[in-house]
Amino acid sequence: MAIREWKRSKLECFLRGTWAPGAQNVIDLYLDGGVTFKGPIASRPDDTMGIAFAYGRISPQSAAFDRDLAGIAGTQMPVRNFEAALEWTYQWEVADNWFFQPNIQYIMHPGGNVPSPLNPASTSPVPDALVFGMRTTIKF
Known part of the structure; x- marks a missing residue:
């Protein structure tokens, strides 16, 4: 039975990217990608597990503005x-x-490495964040 369930499993991948002129856009490069696996447990063929990564680069012009400021x-x-x-x-x-x-996210450089609003006089950026979430969906 486990072999039959394994055949129902499905692996899917995605990759997206975009580029925009840095002189007009704060984020000039964005990439994300991930993998989902439907039926990761033989006895639960309708479950789906996934892992993904996203990256947004602040344009060199925006970084230069920060240094100038x-x-x-x-x-x-x-x-x-x-x-x-x-x-x-x-x-x-x-x-x-x-x-x-449920999902777990680890966010690196929230806001793109902006100054912490909790201490505006500080030179410290907003720290990295670990985020836990839960969603429920009912289809009818």
């Missing part, structure tokens, strides 16, 4: 460079057409 103000501040996220999720079917989906 710090120089004019005579203060140190973080220079924006990128924001990235790594995510794991698992969607399980609780009942027919009812799903729960």
